[in-house]
Amino acid sequence: MSTLVQWFYVWRTVPRFMSSIWVLLILTLVLGWVMVLSVGIGAVNIPPSAVLAIFAHLLGFSTETGHQPVQEAILLTIRLPRVVLAVLVGAALAVSGAAMQGLFRNPLADPGLIGVSSGAALATAIAMVVLSQITLPVITYLGPALVPMAAFAGGTMATVLVYTLATRNGQTQVTTMLLAGIAVNALAGAIIGFMIFLADDDQLRDLTFWTLGSLGGAMWSSIWIVLPFLLAAILILPALSRGLNTILLGEAEARHLGVRVELLKKTIIVFVGLAVGAAVSVSGMIGFVGLVVPHILRLWIGPDHRFLMPGSAVLGGLLLLVSDLLARTLAAPAELPIGVITAAAGAPFFLWLLLRNRDQEGYL
Amino acid sequence: MLEARDITVQIGDKTLVDRVNLKLEPGSFCAVLGKNGAGKSTLLKTLTGDIHPISGQVCMEGTLLSHIKPLTLARKRAVMMQNTQLPFAFTAFEVVLMGRTPHTRGFETHDDRRIAMSCMAETGVDHLASRSYPTLSGGEKQRVQLARILAQLHDAIENADPCYLLLDEPLSSLDMSHQHTLMHHIRRLTQRNVAVLMILHDLNLAAQYADEVTILKDGRLYALGTPDEVFRPELIGDAFDCPVHILRHPEFDCPLVISTALHGKTMPSTGNRVAAAVR
Numbered sequence: 001m002s003t004l005v006q007w008f009y010v011w012r013t014v015p016r017f018m019s020s021i022w023v024l025l026i027l028t029l030v031l032g033w034v035m036v037l038s039v040g041i042g043a044v045n046i047p048p049s050a051v052l053a054i055f056a057h058l059l060g061f062s063t064e065t066g067h068q069p070v071q072e073a074i075l076l077t078i079r080l081p082r083v084v085l086a087v088l089v090g091a092a093l094a095v096s097g098a099a100m101q102g103l104f105r106n107p108l109a110d111p112g113l114i115g116v117s118s119g120a121a122l123a124t125a126i127a128m129v130v131l132s133q134i135t136l137p138v139i140t141y142l143g144p145a146l147v148p149m150a151a152f153a154g155g156t157m158a159t160v161l162v163y164t165l166a167t168r169n170g171q172t173q174v175t176t177m178l179l180a181g182i183a184v185n186a187l188a189g190a191i192i193g194f195m196i197f198l199a200d201d202d203q204l205r206d207l208t209f210w211t212l213g214s215l216g217g218a219m220w221s222s223i224w225i226v227l228p229f230l231l232a233a234i235l236i237l238p239a240l241s242r243g244l245n246t247i248l249l250g251e252a253e254a255r256h257l258g259v260r261v262e263l264l265k266k267t268i269i270v271f272v273g274l275a276v277g278a279a280v281s282v283s284g285m286i287g288f289v290g291l292v293v294p295h296i297l298r299l300w301i302g303p304d305h306r307f308l309m310p311g312s313a314v315l316g317g318l319l320l321l322v323s324d325l326l327a328r329t330l331a332a333p334a335e336l337p338i339g340v341i342t343a344a345a346g347a348p349f350f351l352w353l354l355l356r357n358r359d360q361e362g363y364l
Numbered sequence: 365m366l367e368a369r370d371i372t373v374q375i376g377d378k379t380l381v382d383r384v385n386l387k388l389e390p391g392s393f394c395a396v397l398g399k400n401g402a403g404k405s406t407l408l409k410t411l412t413g414d415i416h417p418i419s420g421q422v423c424m425e426g427t428l429l430s431h432i433k434p435l436t437l438a439r440k441r442a443v444m445m446q447n448t449q450l451p452f453a454f455t456a457f458e459v460v461l462m463g464r465t466p467h468t469r470g471f472e473t474h475d476d477r478r479i480a481m482s483c484m485a486e487t488g489v490d491h492l493a494s495r496s497y498p499t500l501s502g503g504e505k506q507r508v509q510l511a512r513i514l515a516q517l518h519d520a521i522e523n524a525d526p527c528y529l530l531l532d533e534p535l536s537s538l539d540m541s542h543q544h545t546l547m548h549h550i551r552r553l554t555q556r557n558v559a560v561l562m563i564l565h566d567l568n569l570a571a572q573y574a575d576e577v578t579i580l581k582d583g584r585l586y587a588l589g590t591p592d593e594v595f596r597p598e599l600i601g602d603a604f605d606c607p608v609h610i611l612r613h614p615e616f617d618c619p620l621v622i623s624t625a626l627h628g629k630t631m632p633s634t635g636n637r638v639a640a641a642v643r
Contacts, residue, residue, distance in 0.1 A: 016455070105451045106451060107451065107452065242465060242470070245454075245462060245465075246462055246465055248450055248451060248452055248454070249448055249450060249459075249462065250445065250448055250449070252409075252412075252414050252443075252445060253443075253445060253448055255413075255414070255434065256412065256438060256441075256442065256443040257438050257462065257463070257465045257466055257516065258434045258435040258436075258437065258438030258439070258465065258466040259434065259465070260434055298452065298453075302453065302454070302455075302458075303452035303453060303454055304454070304458065306470075306471065
């Protein structure tokens, strides 16, 4: 009898497990469908059927060429890179956010917290305002790649700095790292302020738009450069899910469960630093995705990182893809900054989830 | 055998544990007692390898603790720390299932779920399985954590392989009935080759269930022996700075400690001294 009762209790815990799998599946299907849809939407409309026909033709599944060559050119050189970049950046930012929230055991942690974003922003400001005025062979050679390179370097350097400040004898103090991140953010803010003071009107406008983010510059050439960094985070961070689960109990508890905590922390910080640095370098500052996507999913499927991490990747990609679609269509032919869309759409939704959850359980 | 050889722990210039030797044999139940700040938790954290002693060694079965692979260690040694908090809404069952981490890769199997649930039944929390952990009461959380620890050592206990259970005040938030049920349960585990080291504040629980009692005072090993040897009025009174009477338990023939300190009075001297210092 008592085993039967126990089975009932076990069974009650199963639905969350199953529904998590369903949520992942459905999100992935929706992402695929929205990708097909959004490569077709723009100044030249390509219906989904034509999009699928072009892909089938390219992959050698059909010999029929019912579409116009101009459609194919637009699709492959303009739309597709932008859609791919949106999905990759969104996925990397959201996975990084989920990993940071787990590592810091704090649902409000965000990749920006450890200084990656502000380091990148600082380097960008310096590149735009100061470096672009200097005529050195290196700088003229880099040309338009100057700002992304600076952003990436600044982001990773800030991460390394914060990490070094928080590590002693091979042990990383997570709270010290948080506080060091705040200090680095403040210092970067001060120097950016000084750069704004130095900047002329055009530079100021460039800088402001950069901090709001844009995927407008997406090209295959830039995607190939950031792809390894973004993919590494998207693929490797979810593999650390089980360790992250145990770290939520506490670092000592995770160690007692056989997890190599120091190695885990280092791996997460390195991959988050690289991915966020790379994302910021191609798309500017896109806030909110890293913070809110894991949060939304956690309220939906629970905190188990083995579902949360891949789910965040898919939902993050989806959210940024839809935001970018809105950014380039709402005010067409002009483009809205994507950061405006992500914040304006996500924040009220987030608040609604918080309120709903407050009334139901009282915990995040 | 888990063995501390002459360990000293210092943080800053304060010595928290001072040249302590301790042996813990599989099959024995050792209670660690002492005043607040006597070094009990520090000693336990040194035995688990979370704090490194400035001198001395901790060995498990003849091997230095730091030379054992984390995963190997996790399969034969479980630790329960004081009040484990969880910032996210895992269910109680998911928390217990984490105890299976050293035994499975990726996702838990059906067996893991069965083991987790039977461990929850042992600590009396199976009915809380689908409750969110942060919403549980302090005592319920402790019982869930204890179930997680038992799930972690389940395989070793089943096979009666030697394994080690280190617990830091695992029963502090439990009611009397649950305290005794769980002490009885843990006591029974020692028959299956489990070594138990438990920090306790309730002297009578220690007297009733432990084979061996270790008393710490100011970081030093103050007394070590069976409850009958250690529970003497002058010894306990001195270790805890609190006068006691020691009687015999009317039913279990073990020592029974009764405090005789300060009934209905305020603490003497300290208050006056503070007042004098202010003046």
